Amino acid sequence: MSPRNPAASVREVVDHPAVEVDGLHVGYGSTPVLLGVDLTVPAGTGVCVVGENGIGKSTLLRCVSGLQQPDQGTIHVFGGDPGATPEFWRAVVTTVEPPTWYPGLTAREHAELVCRAHGQDPEEAGVDEALERFGLAGHLDAIPPSLSSGQKQRLVLAIALLRPSSLLILDEPEQRLDREGRADVASLLADYVAGGGSLLMASHDDGFAAASGAAITTMESLSSVAP
Amino acid sequence: MTAVPLAPVRRWISRTQSSHRERGATLNSLYIGVLTVAIIGGMLHRQLARIFWPAAPDASALAAGSLVAVCYGLLYLALRRFGPLALSRPAASWLLPAPVSRRRLLLPSLRIAGLVAAVIGALAGLAIVGHAAPRAEAGDEVALLVAGGGLAGLALLLVATAAQAGGPWGTALDRLAGLIFAAGLAGLVTSTTLDRPLTIEQWPAVTTLTPIVGALAALVVVALALVVRGLAATPSDRILEASRTAGTLFDTAFGIEPSFLTDMIERRYWARRRLRSTRLFPRLPVLVAQDLLLALRRRSRLMWLVLGAALPVLLGGAPGWVLGAAVLLGCLIAGMTAGGNVKTDAGNPVLLRLLGLSSRQAVFQRLWVPGVLAGLWAALALTALDVLGDLPAGPWWALGLVLGPIGAAAAVHRARVGFVRNELLPLDTPMGTLSTGPLVNAVMGPDLLLLGIPAWIAIAQGTLSWTTVLLQAIIGVAGARFYLSGTTGDDRTELSH
Numbered sequence: 001m002s003p004r005n006p007a008a009s010v011r012e013v014v015d016h017p018a019v020e021v022d023g024l025h026v027g028y029g030s031t032p033v034l035l036g037v038d039l040t041v042p043a044g045t046g047v048c049v050v051g052e053n054g055i056g057k058s059t060l061l062r063c064v065s066g067l068q069q070p071d072q073g074t075i076h077v078f079g080g081d082p083g084a085t086p087e088f089w090r091a092v093v094t095t096v097e098p099p100t101w102y103p104g105l106t107a108r109e110h111a112e113l114v115c116r117a118h119g120q121d122p123e124e125a126g127v128d129e130a131l132e133r134f135g136l137a138g139h140l141d142a143i144p145p146s147l148s149s150g151q152k153q154r155l156v157l158a159i160a161l162l163r164p165s166s167l168l169i170l171d172e173p174e175q176r177l178d179r180e181g182r183a184d185v186a187s188l189l190a191d192y193v194a195g196g197g198s199l200l201m202a203s204h205d206d207g208f209a210a211a212s213g214a215a216i217t218t219m220e221s222l223s224s225v226a227p
Numbered sequence: 228m229t230a231v232p233l234a235p236v237r238r239w240i241s242r243t244q245s246s247h248r249e250r251g252a253t254l255n256s257l258y259i260g261v262l263t264v265a266i267i268g269g270m271l272h273r274q275l276a277r278i279f280w281p282a283a284p285d286a287s288a289l290a291a292g293s294l295v296a297v298c299y300g301l302l303y304l305a306l307r308r309f310g311p312l313a314l315s316r317p318a319a320s321w322l323l324p325a326p327v328s329r330r331r332l333l334l335p336s337l338r339i340a341g342l343v344a345a346v347i348g349a350l351a352g353l354a355i356v357g358h359a360a361p362r363a364e365a366g367d368e369v370a371l372l373v374a375g376g377g378l379a380g381l382a383l384l385l386v387a388t389a390a391q392a393g394g395p396w397g398t399a400l401d402r403l404a405g406l407i408f409a410a411g412l413a414g415l416v417t418s419t420t421l422d423r424p425l426t427i428e429q430w431p432a433v434t435t436l437t438p439i440v441g442a443l444a445a446l447v448v449v450a451l452a453l454v455v456r457g458l459a460a461t462p463s464d465r466i467l468e469a470s471r472t473a474g475t476l477f478d479t480a481f482g483i484e485p486s487f488l489t490d491m492i493e494r495r496y497w498a499r500r501r502l503r504s505t506r507l508f509p510r511l512p513v514l515v516a517q518d519l520l521l522a523l524r525r526r527s528r529l530m531w532l533v534l535g536a537a538l539p540v541l542l543g544g545a546p547g548w549v550l551g552a553a554v555l556l557g558c559l560i561a562g563m564t565a566g567g568n569v570k571t572d573a574g575n576p577v578l579l580r581l582l583g584l585s586s587r588q589a590v591f592q593r594l595w596v597p598g599v600l601a602g603l604w605a606a607l608a609l610t611a612l613d614v615l616g617d618l619p620a621g622p623w624w625a626l627g628l629v630l631g632p633i634g635a636a637a638a639v640h641r642a643r644v645g646f647v648r649n650e651l652l653p654l655d656t657p658m659g660t661l662s663t664g665p666l667v668n669a670v671m672g673p674d675l676l677l678l679g680i681p682a683w684i685a686i687a688q689g690t691l692s693w694t695t696v697l698l699q700a701i702i703g704v705a706g707a708r709f710y711l712s713g714t715t716g717d718d719r720t721e722l723s724h
Contacts, residue, residue: 086585101571102568141504
């Protein structure tokens with residue numbers, strides 16, 4: 001699938017890195033999770049954060065998505081504050097949150113809805129081809145809650161890659177995918193980055209990250225303060 | 228496989244549970260329950276008497292027959308919706324897969340359901356007799372009819388239990404019960420339009436009633452024996468589904484959160500449906516197209532809405548302000564039938580973020596389908612009242628149409644209300660402590676119906692001019708517009724306030 005990602009917003013903000021995190025501190029109660037984290041994702045590149053469970057990967061991704069307020073530090077996405085504005089969400093797609101689904105709408109109709117909301121023609125955007133590539137051709141008429149967790153994960157990724165965006169923030173996209181599925185998704189992500197999109201993801205699978213064309217970095221290396 | 232005796236297991240569970248409770252906790256709960264019933268009974272005994280045994284009979288023979296269809300049809304549908312046999316969630320998790328007798332496991336549930344169905348059946352019988360039978364000394368007849376009502380309730384429970392364990396005929400029977408209920412409503416509406424309806428002049432003789440009730444009792448005993456014998460064959464998935472329903476009902480009652488129940492019913496409905504993907508009407512804005520598709524996929528709801536447009540006719544004899552309030556509330560309900568998507572967005576904005584729409588764009592598009600439904604429903608309802616002579620001649624259909632924006636704003640506001648806020652301060656009143664959270668939650672949505680005050684006054688007074696229609700149209704559109712601009716923004720995606 002050729003990425004339809006590099007929207008006008010990328011060209012407008014190409015002077016800024018896609019993500020710029022400086023001195024990020026986040027804690028849950030008295031337990032610090034992120035201590036002085038610095039991270040830069042240059043526009044048009046991919047970065048994959050690896051590390052053991054509970055080290056703060058998802059928290060970092062939530063903060064960059066604007067879904068969690070840090071205790072200290074600054075975050076810029078394409079030079080602006082991450083936030084709840086429609087402009088931000090037209091440029092950024094995240095799978096950090098568990099998805100919800102509309103009642104009475106099939107998997108294919110969900111994909112079509114998202115395409116049409118972004119002004120795309122579903123046929124031209126290749127809805128059917130995308131769903132087929134993600135192994136969902138036999139489930140176009142299913143309602144998403146009836147799909148298995150792996151199929152739901154694939155549907156979310158298919159929709160995320162169908163709609164135009166400038167930055168993908170993905171939390172362990174390889175989870176619940178079989179070996180072939182991982183290779184396919186990694187290749188699509190590599191195409192996305194090659195087409196000018198930016199990628200920030202967390203993963204446990206170094207091979208998947210490398211195949212996605214993302215530079216691998218550990219959470220420890222991002223922290224300037226010893227825990 | 229050897230079955231483990233269930234009684235000692237249940238005794239052990241009960242003993243262990245009670246050892247964790249304070250001494251006298253059960254007696255305390257029982258005392259509070261009895262006291263609550265006594266206080267409510269004392270406060271409402273006049274209204275209750277009017278419901279079950281009014282001073283003079285006020286229903287025709289047709290109305291009485293229709294009430295039989297409505298009450299017992301509804302009882303059957305409710306029994307089917309809630310099981311009728313269910314286990315508590317812990318019992319469903321631990322005892323259902325255990326090697327115990329399934330019949331013994333389900334018997335207590337059958338006992339409780341039987342008691343409830345018999346009491347409701349008897350009360351319905353008493354109310355129908357009270358409204359329709361002539362006032363004369365007739366103790367035995369009343370007792371026999373009420374006993375017959377109770378037995379009918381029990382019989383419906385046994386049929387519902389067999390349907391729970393049985394095959395696809397249960398679904399056909401549900402449809403039949405729905406049709407009987409709808410026919411009952413239609414009969415009630417028709418009975419109010421008749422000039423000289425046929426009334427029941429005399430009691431049926433005891434000699435006629437006794438064999439009928441006796442035969443019904445014998446039938447119930449035989450059916451009971453058959454159902455008890457077949458209890459062991461009740462499939463586990465049906466029991467588990469009913470247990471989840473019972474658990475959700477408890478959650479709804481304890482959390483005072485009706486959305487738990489409505490969400491579960493919605494999820495189950497769509498899980499059973501087989502859908503075929505279709506194009507989202509390309510000429511319409513995307514969210515309008517989605518709402519329209521959802522409304523069209525629930526055709527039975529639309530049919531009930533059309534039938535429901537005749538219900539205000541039942542209030543033709545009530546004071547005008549009651550009729551006006553009923554029409555406005557009907558507008559809200561009609562709008563709410565297309566509110567599923569906005570409720571999803573209000574509960575979790577993940578999809579709105581994916582769509583990249585502002586809250587103002589989203590709510591603006593979400594107002595259209597509820598508005599059309601509310602307007603058409605009100606136009607139908609007011610036209611029915613006009614045609615049947617409950618309202619004087621006037622452009623009532625036009626008044627109905629201009630109520631659309633109000634129904635839309637109220638329905639969308641209601642769908643966006645979210646969970647009950649139980650952290651709100653309770654109010655101390657002379658009658659006891661009043662939780663404000665559920666109260667505030669309940670009025671959000673209906674509060675916007677105040678925009679329909681001109682229509683309310685017109686219906687209450689029974690006079691309507693085109694000026695009133697115009698005034699109502701302006702207030703409705705302006706109110707919906709203020710609601711949109713006041714509760715949404717171009718700079719945010721979240722719908723919650």
